[in-house]
Amino acid sequence: MKEFMLAGVSSGVGKTTVTLGILKGLANMGYQVQPYKVGPDYIDTAYHSRITKRPSRNLDSFMIPDKDSLAWSYYKWHQDADVAVVEGVMGLFDGLGTDKDCASSADIAKKLNIPVILIIDGKATSTSAAAMVHGFSTFDPDLTIAGVIVNRVASKNHYELIKGAIERYTDIEVLGYFPKNTEVELPSRHLGLIPDVEMENLEKTFAILGRLAQDSINLERLLEKVEKKEQTVGTPFQVKSYAPLRLGYAMDDAFHFYYEDNLDFLTDLGVTLIPFSPLKDESLPDADAYYFGGGFPEIYAKDLMTNVSFRASVLSAHEEGRPIYAECGGLMYLGASLEIEEENYDMVGIFDGKSVMTPRLKRFGYCEATTRVDSLFGPKGTKIRGHEFHHSVFETQEETVLNMEKSRDGEVVAEWTGGYQKGKTFASYLHVHFYQKEALLHHWLEYIREAMYGNSH
Incomplete structure (x- = not known):
């Protein structure tokens, strides 16, 4: 090797x-x-x-x-x-x-x-x-x-x-x-x-x-010069099956920022992944929950707005109580509108607020979030590592559910709040890698299973 x-x-x-x-x-x-x-x-x-x-x-x-x-x-x-x-x-x-x-x-x-x-x-x-x-x-x-x-x-x-x-x-x-x-x-x-x-x-x-x-x-x-002896490494994670859970995830030119490890981890746990396109599909596929990753929705704002039937299907899934999780670009899509150079584009409208594009980066780099409410990640007080990287701000009166902080050399250098939860929908600017703590992913999947099937499992 x-x-x-x-x-x-x-x-x-x-x-x-x-x-x-x-x-x-x-x-x-x-x-x-x-x-x-x-x-x-x-x-x-x-x-x-x-x-x-x-x-x-x-x-x-x-x-x-x-x-x-x-x-x-x-x-x-x-x-x-x-x-x-x-x-x-x-x-x-x-x-x-x-x-x-x-x-x-x-x-x-x-x-x-x-x-x-x-x-x-x-x-x-x-x-x-x-x-x-x-x-x-x-x-x-x-x-x-x-x-x-x-x-x-x-x-x-x-x-x-x-x-x-x-x-x-x-x-x-x-x-x-x-x-x-x-x-x-x-x-x-x-x-x-x-x-x-x-x-x-x-x-x-x-x-x-x-x-x-x-x-x-x-x-x-x-x-x-770079030959190395073979090394065998086993999984440090708990192998558990969540079959037959079905998770739809946005995958097209507007939404494609996912850690490959996250998707593979879901598959390893028996979850069936179903890709969908907010740009091209008429409606969400039938699934137990939905995942909107990051991307550049601002580049495709007009096309996203024009696909009225798809946006309506996302709002309907939320109103039916199907769990929805969104990161960064996904948050921008789930708000009421997206403003680019003073022009507004209608989005899904789960959260009453608008994303406004900014000329400079608003957040950049690693941070840690602490949940202020029970959520898909776990009980109130759950800590999550992640990173933010965005050229927009989300203007809203919705209550935030995450306390955020950035530390450097052992000192906290910035603090803010973020993240929104409404019904079974959770969205924030935070990108999360589930290898950091497998309990985060297990809790999310249990959360989906409980929401969709109650205690029948």
Whole structure:
């Protein structure tokens, strides 16, 4: 088994571009590649999945604080793969606060014993690159940096200059480079890439990236340096069946931000998942409960509004008492309206309020919620880890049901309230990973079963 993490010295060095190129290059060479992404990212993972034809998984030590559960989220998925490739987040040691081991790529690499390939930006540098690599390679002796890839080099001569300096002043091998190439610059929005479902000609872009990786990076040498012994890891979770529960979940261009682990966890517990589209379907499918994940409903606001029959079916399901759970974009959809540049679009109307798009991020990053009422997550006082990332505010008189706080280096740096519960419908801006505490998912499923079948089970 071969495995490695591609980590940058900072955000903006082109990690994702290099990662996509290497994924495509390895796929071209006939390898079965299992991709991963460090941190709470739904967009990069979708790009990974498009190339490898395998769902990319998130590795997140804040969202999944238990080491055994984190290990399961990694080892479970590459047992039948040739190579595991992990894309880091931000810079190698950047995480939550100043602690290099708090939710950083380095933290994941050490906990899972994954060697790191360091990506540096070669633009406008030569020998100074060696000082950067030296610093990163000696900063944490418990971390294995197996090689370096230089991005955005001006020419082959420029690359040879940087490579010579790094290998003269450090003992880290330089494995290749990516040239500057405007053909393959991927556009971004809200500090991240635009979702793959909104992009055209992606296959052409992937083909170019794969060719660049194969031409300019010694992939065979890279794989020689990251061989690892097979490791067997068993599930840390309670195996229990909730069959025949049926859960409908929104899956289309407007709603597609889900942790793959959450969906698989539901399936492992015997739940039948039924995808539906608020953009295209006439009504909700028949199910015991419904799950609206995040996405970009603001991009499709007019189409969502125009699908009147579907919105009516969601409101009807709520009024019938069918449990509904919504995260972020799902909350925006379940409100009465969505305002974009002073234009209003009608939404479902379960909650009496409107989402207003804002020019700047309103919330960004990890946080912890404490429930103020009994809810699908558990009794009042249940704690939930998650993250918020949104360019909107929900203006409403509805009472909030979550106390939220953000901590950094052991200190609370922000507090607010959020989340709304009406009948059996719960919605908030919080994205939740159920591997953090399996009791959260078990309680949700018991909640659904109780709501739909009473004590008959």
